[in-house]
Amino acid sequence: MLKLTDLSIAYQDKIVLDHLNFTAKKGEIIGVAAPNGTGKTTLFNIIANYTKPDSGKVLFDGKHTYRNEKEEVLIHKQLTTFPEQKDLFDELSGTDHLKLYASMWNGSSKSVPAIIDKLQMNHYVKKKAKTYSLGMRQRLCFAMMMAADTTVMLMDEVMNGLDVTNVALISECLLDMKQAGKLVFVASHLLENLDLYADRVIFLKEGKIVHEQRFTEDREVYLKVEIRPVDYDELKTKNELPADHLYIAEHLLCIPLEGLTLPEQTRWVERMLGRFGHHLTVGPLGTVEYYEKYYA
Amino acid sequence: MRWNYLLFETKMVLHNRKNWLLGIAILLFFPIYYLQYSQTDIKTLQDQKNEEAEQFHTIFKAFPEEMRETKEGQEIYDNLTEQSSLINMQRFYLWDEEENDSYITDGLRLNELRLALHEAGNKGIHPNYIVTKEEIHKEVALLNYYQKHHVSIVPDPFVASNYIPAALDTISGLPFCLIVLLIGSSMLLHDQQNRSLMRGLPVSFLQKVFSKVGIHLFQLFVFLAVGIGIGSVYVGLKTGWGSFTSPILLYSGGTFTAVSIVHYVLLQLLSFLLISLLLLVTTILVSGLTKNMYATVLSIVFLLLLPSLLLSAGIDASWLHPLVMIDIGSVLSGEAALKFTSTSMDYRRALSWFVGLTLVVLATLYMKTRLQYTSHPSGHDKPN
Numbered sequence: 082m083l084k085l086t087d088l089s090i091a092y093q094d095k096i097v098l099d100h101l102n103f104t105a106k107k108g109e110i111i112g113v114a115a116p117n118g119t120g121k122t123t124l125f126n127i128i129a130n131y132t133k134p135d136s137g138k139v140l141f142d143g144k145h146t147y148r149n150e151k152e153e154v155l156i157h158k159q160l161t162t163f164p165e166q167k168d169l170f171d172e173l174s175g176t177d178h179l180k181l182y183a184s185m186w187n188g189s190s191k192s193v194p195a196i197i198d199k200l201q202m203n204h205y206v207k208k209k210a211k212t213y214s215l216g217m218r219q220r221l222c223f224a225m226m227m228a229a230d231t232t233v234m235l236m237d238e239v240m241n242g243l244d245v246t247n248v249a250l251i252s253e254c255l256l257d258m259k260q261a262g263k264l265v266f267v268a269s270h271l272l273e274n275l276d277l278y279a280d281r282v283i284f285l286k287e288g289k290i291v292h293e294q295r296f297t298e299d300r301e302v303y304l305k306v307e308i309r310p311v312d313y314d315e316l317k318t319k320n321e322l323p324a325d326h327l328y329i330a331e332h333l334l335c336i337p338l339e340g341l342t343l344p345e346q347t348r349w350v351e352r353m354l355g356r357f358g359h360h361l362t363v364g365p366l367g368t369v370e371y372y373e374k375y376y377a
Numbered sequence: 378m379r380w381n382y383l384l385f386e387t388k389m390v391l392h393n394r395k396n397w398l399l400g401i402a403i404l405l406f407f408p409i410y411y412l413q414y415s416q417t418d419i420k421t422l423q424d425q426k427n428e429e430a431e432q433f434h435t436i437f438k439a440f441p442e443e444m445r446e447t448k449e450g451q452e453i454y455d456n457l458t459e460q461s462s463l464i465n466m467q468r469f470y471l472w473d474e475e476e477n478d479s480y481i482t483d484g485l486r487l488n489e490l491r492l493a494l495h496e497a498g499n500k501g502i503h504p505n506y507i508v509t510k511e512e513i514h515k516e517v518a519l520l521n522y523y524q525k526h527h528v529s530i531v532p533d534p535f536v537a538s539n540y541i542p543a544a545l546d547t548i549s550g551l552p553f554c555l556i557v558l559l560i561g562s563s564m565l566l567h568d569q570q571n572r573s574l575m576r577g578l579p580v581s582f583l584q585k586v587f588s589k590v591g592i593h594l595f596q597l598f599v600f601l602a603v604g605i606g607i608g609s610v611y612v613g614l615k616t617g618w619g620s621f622t623s624p625i626l627l628y629s630g631g632t633f634t635a636v637s638i639v640h641y642v643l644l645q646l647l648s649f650l651l652i653s654l655l656l657l658v659t660t661i662l663v664s665g666l667t668k669n670m671y672a673t674v675l676s677i678v679f680l681l682l683l684p685s686l687l688l689s690a691g692i693d694a695s696w697l698h699p700l701v702m703i704d705i706g707s708v709l710s711g712e713a714a715l716k717f718t719s720t721s722m723d724y725r726r727a728l729s730w731f732v733g734l735t736l737v738v739l740a741t742l743y744m745k746t747r748l749q750y751t752s753h754p755s756g757h758d759k760p761n
Contacts, residue, residue, distance in 0.1 A: 129577060149750045150581050157579040165573040172392045178574075184381040185578050225574075 082106045082264050083233060088127060088137035089288070090120075097123045098134065099288030105266075107232065110259050112275035112282035113268040114368055116376050119285050121268040125235040128266070129162045141233075158186065161229040163236040166218040171211035175202060175221045178210065183228035196227045200250065215242035223251055227258075234258070234265045240274060252277050272368040282368050284375050291375055300365035303327075303335040304346075306353045307360030320352070329370055330377030338363070382580050383588045389567055390592050396560050400600040403556065407608025410544050415616075419534040426468045433461040436506050444501045453501055456490050463487040477523065477530050484520045488513045511711075515626050515633045522624035522635035529620065536619030537612040538638050541605055545645045550704030551681065557653045558677055560597055561660040562670040564589045569668060582746045586739075590657045597653055601646075628711030631720035641709065644724060648705040651731035658738045665745070688717075695719070699734060702727035 088101040097120040113121050126132035130147045140146050141156050183190040197206050200220050219242045226234050240248050255278045258265055275282055284292040310331050327335040338346050353361050444450030463483045470476035491513050499507050523530050568575045624635035663673045684701045687694035707713040714722040
């Protein structure tokens, strides 16, 4: 569906993307995790051709690329990017915005009432956008993406300004989109939330994908303990920690259980329970933990 | 998609308060300008003929006696005598509408005599009193029109039919261009200010341009049509409707022809349409470069004023004549041709230039869009 090949871009001396390669297919939600200024938005802008890369190309459906405007329009018929709240038209109502996106991409606005119901926007959608709160505007932006209903959606900071209820509501809609075979890229700071619906989360650092976390495959299980650096140093001197253990962000020790025999695993669990029991968990690493690993 | 985009642009235009204000200004111009126009001292046909008759006293007085002794001199003198007589008869005929035909016949003869004097070199006549060939052709054109269409030769200049072309001539040139530029200046505004919403729409740039230009052109002409309507009704009820088949002089191909007022007004409107089209596409081109509506308007106005500025500085700016013709009122009336001493500055040339320049600007926009996909960008962000 979407193939990024050898994408590179630099602003003056700062390399934002460095020979980045990536492939995604329909029916996937791909989370993009990275701190601000590490190239998430640039990546989305390049996928949508709002920004030209210094090298590399974006390929849709194995044939379309941004060779000319005709192809760009063809690609944009299948792709939408998440609007920024500040760019909503103050003088237009939410319904006007939804009708614009629905009609521009689908030629009809029949789907708009259902979207309004689904996102519980009935009480404000007919008012002018200038009267909306941050959360209302964000929901409207998401509703516009739903109205466009394109195969590929690029959602940058989709959960910004949303309360817990609305985060849950939008997460549910994202899962529906996945079911409908959409390819959705989500850049969000709500990392735990990404674990709920993403099939993969990619971590960008220094212009490259430093890690790709796949939720659809078997993942390595760790014994995870919250410990202070002093305790970690002490533990290291007294015990021989497995070579591939992780000590993330100077607070989380992760010991991989794979490769250890059952008695060894039991011994480590007992040892940890004895000293740090109330902070011990067993399971694969989550997006938050990987994030801390790469960026803390 | 195009239709939906057009509908959206229409909605945006309807929400544009600045354009509504300009629209109200256009609507009010037509009735308000009449207050000033009706106070203007317009020379009637009677005044003109009286003045011409008065001049003959001086012409005869100044005619050299010794010339009358030559055959050629005597012929010129006889010519002038006949002219004087014809003018006086015309003054008499103007009192009675039944005598229109006689007025016309005498008028045509009068101008034949004037032309004959020109052929004879206007010897013995003081230069101040020579009727120029241009004036002769103008009068002949009008007389022929009266003869052919049997319309009143003494029109009231303050009736609606005569007021509308005069009002349109008044706004033509810089005032009209400013209105178009101000209306069109915000065409790309929401594409720039609401960028993340607008830039991904699956519509090509030229389709956007055509939609924006089309809808702004439509809005402008609705304002203009309603303004003309209000002006006509106001003047029509106040002083009368007049006749839209009355003649008016039109400069074309180095000479003057008389055409009906309807013909003239339609030409004015066609010119306005083409000028608006040219200015709107130019606005889009310049906006793409300046990214600022005020800078766009100012730079285009500067460009339009450039020929006059260069002319006043004594610099030859004949290559800028196409821009001068934006003042279509002076082109249709022949003033521009006279001012810039160029017989080619007529409405046909002007309209061709407007169409040609519009095509050039559109081709530039097309090439600019194409180049975005072929050239390596100096900056990364793609312009709108």
